[in-house]
Amino acid sequence: MRRRPGLTSTIALVAAMSIAGCRVNRPAADHSKQQILYRATGSDPRTFNPILITDATSGTLTGELLESLIRVNPVTLLPEAGLAEKWEIAPDNKTITFHLRHDAKWFDGQPVTSHDVLFTMNVIYDPKVPNSIRPSVLVDHKPIVSETPDDYTIVMHLPKPFAPLLYSIGIPVIPAHILEPVWKAGNFNRSWGIDTPPGKLVGNGPFRMTRYVQSQVVQYERNNDYWMKDEQRGQLPRLHGQAYSVVQDQNAAYLRYLSGQIDVYGPRAEEVLDLRQKAERKELDIAVQEIGVDTGTMFFTFNRNPRHYVKNGVTNPKLNWFTDLKFVTAMAHLVDKKSIISLVYHGLAVPAVADISPENKIFHNPELKDYDYDPKLAADLLEAAGYHLSKPGVRTDPKGNRLEFDLTTNTGVPERDQMCAIFKQDLEKLGIKINYRPLEFTTLVDKIDSSFDWDCLLMGFTGTIEPNDGSNFYRSSGNLHLWNPNQPTPATVWEAEIDTLLDQGASEMDTAKRPPYYWKIQQILHDQLPIIETVRQKRFASWKNSLENYQPKVWGLYKPEWIQFKPD
Amino acid sequence: MTQFLLRRLLNMIPLILGITFISFLAMSLVPGDFLSNLKMNPTITPEVIKQLQAQFGLDQPLIVRYAKWLWGVLHLNFGISLSYRVSVTSLIESRAFNTIILSASSMLFSWAIAIPIGIIVAVNQNSIWDRVLSFLAFFGMSVPSFFLAFLMMYFALKTGWFPIGGTFSVDYATLDPMSKIADRINHLILPVFVLGISGTAGLMRLMRSQILEIKNSEFVRTARAKGLSERVVIYKHVLRNALNPFITMAGYSLGDLLGGAALVEAVMNLQGLGLLLLDAVRSLDIYLVMGSVLMGTVLLLVGNLLADIALVAVDPRVDFSSVAAE
Numbered sequence: 079m080r081r082r083p084g085l086t087s088t089i090a091l092v093a094a095m096s097i098a099g100c101r102v103n104r105p106a107a108d109h110s111k112q113q114i115l116y117r118a119t120g121s122d123p124r125t126f127n128p129i130l131i132t133d134a135t136s137g138t139l140t141g142e143l144l145e146s147l148i149r150v151n152p153v154t155l156l157p158e159a160g161l162a163e164k165w166e167i168a169p170d171n172k173t174i175t176f177h178l179r180h181d182a183k184w185f186d187g188q189p190v191t192s193h194d195v196l197f198t199m200n201v202i203y204d205p206k207v208p209n210s211i212r213p214s215v216l217v218d219h220k221p222i223v224s225e226t227p228d229d230y231t232i233v234m235h236l237p238k239p240f241a242p243l244l245y246s247i248g249i250p251v252i253p254a255h256i257l258e259p260v261w262k263a264g265n266f267n268r269s270w271g272i273d274t275p276p277g278k279l280v281g282n283g284p285f286r287m288t289r290y291v292q293s294q295v296v297q298y299e300r301n302n303d304y305w306m307k308d309e310q311r312g313q314l315p316r317l318h319g320q321a322y323s324v325v326q327d328q329n330a331a332y333l334r335y336l337s338g339q340i341d342v343y344g345p346r347a348e349e350v351l352d353l354r355q356k357a358e359r360k361e362l363d364i365a366v367q368e369i370g371v372d373t374g375t376m377f378f379t380f381n382r383n384p385r386h387y388v389k390n391g392v393t394n395p396k397l398n399w400f401t402d403l404k405f406v407t408a409m410a411h412l413v414d415k416k417s418i419i420s421l422v423y424h425g426l427a428v429p430a431v432a433d434i435s436p437e438n439k440i441f442h443n444p445e446l447k448d449y450d451y452d453p454k455l456a457a458d459l460l461e462a463a464g465y466h467l468s469k470p471g472v473r474t475d476p477k478g479n480r481l482e483f484d485l486t487t488n489t490g491v492p493e494r495d496q497m498c499a500i501f502k503q504d505l506e507k508l509g510i511k512i513n514y515r516p517l518e519f520t521t522l523v524d525k526i527d528s529s530f531d532w533d534c535l536l537m538g539f540t541g542t543i544e545p546n547d548g549s550n551f552y553r554s555s556g557n558l559h560l561w562n563p564n565q566p567t568p569a570t571v572w573e574a575e576i577d578t579l580l581d582q583g584a585s586e587m588d589t590a591k592r593p594p595y596y597w598k599i600q601q602i603l604h605d606q607l608p609i610i611e612t613v614r615q616k617r618f619a620s621w622k623n624s625l626e627n628y629q630p631k632v633w634g635l636y637k638p639e640w641i642q643f644k645p646d
Numbered sequence: 647m648t649q650f651l652l653r654r655l656l657n658m659i660p661l662i663l664g665i666t667f668i669s670f671l672a673m674s675l676v677p678g679d680f681l682s683n684l685k686m687n688p689t690i691t692p693e694v695i696k697q698l699q700a701q702f703g704l705d706q707p708l709i710v711r712y713a714k715w716l717w718g719v720l721h722l723n724f725g726i727s728l729s730y731r732v733s734v735t736s737l738i739e740s741r742a743f744n745t746i747i748l749s750a751s752s753m754l755f756s757w758a759i760a761i762p763i764g765i766i767v768a769v770n771q772n773s774i775w776d777r778v779l780s781f782l783a784f785f786g787m788s789v790p791s792f793f794l795a796f797l798m799m800y801f802a803l804k805t806g807w808f809p810i811g812g813t814f815s816v817d818y819a820t821l822d823p824m825s826k827i828a829d830r831i832n833h834l835i836l837p838v839f840v841l842g843i844s845g846t847a848g849l850m851r852l853m854r855s856q857i858l859e860i861k862n863s864e865f866v867r868t869a870r871a872k873g874l875s876e877r878v879v880i881y882k883h884v885l886r887n888a889l890n891p892f893i894t895m896a897g898y899s900l901g902d903l904l905g906g907a908a909l910v911e912a913v914m915n916l917q918g919l920g921l922l923l924l925d926a927v928r929s930l931d932i933y934l935v936m937g938s939v940l941m942g943t944v945l946l947l948v949g950n951l952l953a954d955i956a957l958v959a960v961d962p963r964v965d966f967s968s969v970a971a972e
Binding site for chain 2 (some may be wrong): 109116122124125130132205208209210212213214257265268271272273289291292293294297321323324325326327329331333334337339516518519522523524525526527539542547548549550551556557617
């Protein structure tokens with residue numbers, strides 16, 4: 079019998095494995111003593127090349143090792159010094175002079191100079207380098223002409239005044255002495271990929287990358303030559319290292335936080351209560367804090383694209399409904415934000431009124447009045463506009479067409495499913511038939527982008543501080559002007575007005591004088607209802623109490639270089 | 647024998663071509679492409695999308711892209727992953743080791759448990775053990791493995807005996823060599839258990855029914871009539887014949903070695919191929935998907951071939967002419 083010893087030895091092996099499993103000799107188990115911050119990230123980086131990045135994770139991970147020309151303060155939301163110590167705007171509003179700090183060095187000891195900045199700009203403008211930064215540093219579709227009078231000064235000449243530049247110029251500067259030869263050889267698009275050994279990533283930021291293991295971990299150690307000092311001239315950053323574990327599944331990330339394997343965590347609504355209880359009962363020594371609401375926007379929108387609805391001279395009646403202000407106003411009164419907040423978000427959300435989030439303290443318009451949830455008023459509005467109940471439960475337009483349309487969103491987000499279900503229910507009570515058709519994201523994008531084959535959509539966008547970043551959405555010629563994209567000339571007076579306001583807002587260089595233009599845009603979107611706002615989720619952060627100076631804001635960490643673990 | 651092998655190997659070529667082309671077609675028929683995600687980003691203009699499309703070759707007709715891909719494969723160039731922008735080979739290589747270790751250990755685990763239990767249950771048919779173990783087997787089969795994975799993670803959290811997911815600890819690099827091995831094994835135990843347990847139930851039922859069937863066949867009766875002890879009858883005659891389907895299954899599992907456990911990998915955060923492939927399909931990262939499909943196909947075909955060869959070696963009733971004719 080030869081088989082039996084085989085079996086026994088396998089069982090013995092399994093047993094040995096379980097015993098071996100308990101004996102891992104850790105030289106220093108407590109990472110807080112080592113001043114190493116452990117965090118989780120939801121996905122792998124796609125590239126370490128800051129110019130080629132199109133995803134958030136790669137941005138966060140490379141952000142640790144690269145400093146930008148200027149930064150945006152997540153509390154004041156104003157640009158502040160980074161590699162550029164200061165900058166001046168000439169009286170003609172078309173020339174900006176940046177003065178670089180003299181003590182910034184690359185990891186290999188080379189100084190960071192204006193040549194690096196110029197090189198970075200050249201790469202961004204290179205048509206052979208497809209990147210998402212270029213559109214934000216084009217002014218009037220033209221590149222900015224830069225000159226470098228000396229090693230620490232860079233002068234940018236704009237074709238016309240363009241205020242958003244102060245936000246978009248916060249691009250990470252890359253080392254010319256390393257990457258210029260690569261770029262000249264035509265290999266830039268393949269440089270600094272995720273297969274590049276971390277030691278070859280030469281940055282100038284607070285941390286150096288020491289190790290990356292795909293879908294497991296990205297590790298950093300402190301850059302002891304980093305220029306930033308604290309009030310007592312102490313070296314920053316205070317942490318000696320960082321480690322980001324790649325944890326795709328959010329439940330798994332939560333368990334890791336509960337077990338203490340990671341130090342900071344952004345809990346979901348349903349986890350907030352649980353964490354608060356654990357903190358109160360002293361099961362965990364953690365802080366749980368509300369840090370604000372979503373910076374983005376989530377809305378219902380109706381398709382107003384004649385290219386989709388007018389075929390062979392025949393107009394689909396849906397186009398008439400969706401461009402009828404009375405119809406969409408009735409729809410706005412049917413979004414039951416209260417129910418959405420309590421049923422979908424466990425009470426941890428707020429009604430959204432303006433398109434720009436209140437977190438955008440500079441540009442948010444606080445004066446708009448929300449459309450109350452009022453099915454009775456909605457019914458009256460529809461009746462008054464000629465959309466009558468032809469028989470119980472069936473509403474028809476003035477020409478006798480039954481009110482019926484598709485409602486679409488992307489699959490995989492349970493919250494959106496529930497919101498659509500609530501909206502559908504309210505509409506059907508008024509005799510409007512809704513065909514709910516959730517679609518795979520790529521399929522949905524195809525419809526939004528190419529075939530325009532949709533009726534009503536629940537959609538969300540993330541927000542940025544600079545409203546001009548949303549030009550593709552606001553502008554009538556924009557490809558993300560969802561309800562009627564790529565218009566050769568504005569289809570309506572108010573869309574034309576938004577186009578003008580965008581131009582005016584962008585050319586006003588004084589930040590204090592810019593908000594009125596964007597307030598007006600929010601007002602128009604609110605009145606004309608091309609988009610019907612829903613809610614904004616509240617955002618939370620939780621972290622171990624042993625951390626000091628950990629100050630998460632919805633726009634990012636405030637003074638991250640000051641973070642440290644409390645000494646015992 | 648040589649002729650049989652040659653014929654089987656030649657048969658694989660049209661199969662591989664067919665499977666890869668259908669996969670390519672299926673991926674291309676899905677509306678949208680890898681860049682769809684970027685299209686919904688207000689800061690990315692259509693010009694950038696167009697440039698990226700050209701860079702990735704997504705603007706060419708399907709047949710041209712497939713031909714180019716095939717041409718590359720013939721030169722052992724499996725293309726560049728669209729989302730990771732590195733070669734598909736390096737991505738698969740970096741994860742294959744972990745997946746193979748995981749799959750092989752869970753296979754070993756389930757076989758090591760299922761076969762002896764199957765024997766015990768079959769030999770003591772209708773006893774209380776049979777009923778209890780069969781019940782557990784059905785239970786094990788019906789619990790979804792990702793759910794079991796969650797339960798195990800929770801177990802790990804509550805007891806602190808095992809790490810919560812991952813392939814190794816974050817401080818792995820600082821450990822001494824023995825601790826490194828221990829750390830790896832420590833991370834393997836729960837996933838191996840989760841993946842193994844779902845396989846165990848099926849295998850055990852299979853073993854049970856095989857033995858029961860053979861126990862009542864003529865040659866066993868003959869063996870008993872010869873006066874052989876029950877022990878010899880079971881282990882020498884019944885068991886040997888009962889193992890045939892397992893050899894075939896072992897062949898099939900070669901394909902599973904690299905595929906299998908995306909959901910468990912996702913939950914337990916294992917650095918495996920399954921998860922890589924799942925993500926690739928979701929994001930329409932076509933060349934990465936094709937690389938995995940090709941590898942899975944080849945492994946499945948080779949596994950079948952090996953199983954057939956093994957079957958001939960083990961079972962005198964099967965010969966190459968009959969296998970080849972199948």
